[in-house]
């Protein structure tokens with residue numbers, strides 16, 4: 001039994017083996033958190049992914065008979081938090097299910113229109129006995145239906161997707177896992193899931209401003225109780241688009257020419273003492289690259305022209321980048337081609353569509369870059385380094 005506070009328990013499931021979460025590679029697995037509150041009335045917060053329904057019910061049964069549950073709060077309709085709905089309702093037939101209007105519509109579309117669910121417009125808060133829960137809609141953090149639940153008596157925020165991490169662990173609290181791994185996974189999670197929704201996350205942070213919070217219990221990963229200040233200030237920094245002096249070079253290469261340019265640019269950036277990460281897309285996943293881009297000032301993308309178009313791995317990365325729209329970046333495009341170019345122009349247009357301010361250059365070379373072309377690439381790297389330091 002995992003206890004957050006007296007009579008408040010974690011009853012979720014740990015998914016040690018998930019490695020792909022709608023296109024985001026989750027190297028360390030995840031968890032689907034659910035919380036049980038025992039008071040004069042009994043409340044359950046969030047379902048779990050369908051394939052983990054039995055784990056959730058088993059954990060509840062370790063504490064109470066599920067048929068005694070009075071309320072089930074659904075903070076978000078995405079199937080990782082709603083999949084166990086039918087099995088739970090069957091196990092807890094008298095429970096009143098509560099969600100936002102948008103969530104009710106979504107749940108009915110996923111699981112059937114016969115579901116009986118109360119809207120938070122009718123019940124914006126519930127009294128459980130000594131404790132209570134208030135519901136705060138946070139639309140688009142993560143879906144339009146999203147909300148968080150707050151327990152003022154214990155100062156616990158049940159934040160659903162916000163402040164989550166895809167991190168499977170035996171410890172359920174932030175002081176039970178390696179803190180650098182935890183912050184790395186919280187960063188990767190924000191970059192891949194919440195980055196394009198920064199306005200909504202900012203609004204959610206504003207809505208919660210001034211509310212005393214002792215503990216943040218998200219729907220993925222560990223519960224924040226020791227490092228609350230650290231994760232909240234990280235979120236404030238991310239929604240503000242704060243960057244650090246860092247560049248990321250992302251490329252793929254057909255016969256090594258674009259790679260030579262990437263390496264020359266890298267040397268130029270490093271010569272200015274700017275932090276740099278380099279990723280060949282043939283060996284790295286888009287979601288790992290995006291995590292490094294979140295706090296970087298500059299993003300440089302390179303690739304060869306293939307059939308008058310962008311190299312497939314670079315095209316995939318650009319589609320991902322465009323969807324996530326990183327804030328406050330400068331960028332540049334480089335590459336190589338044989339007899340007719342095209343990739344650089346298309347890549348530049350995609351980068352601009354992602355909101356990145358481009359630094360113009362002529363680094364697009366026929367077949368193999370020669371010594372002068374590599375020198376020009378090195379000097380361009382230095383220019384990027386200077387721009388980063390002066391930004």
Ligand code: FEO
Nearest residue numbers: 078080142161219
């Ligand atoms: Fe963890 Fe938006 O679901």
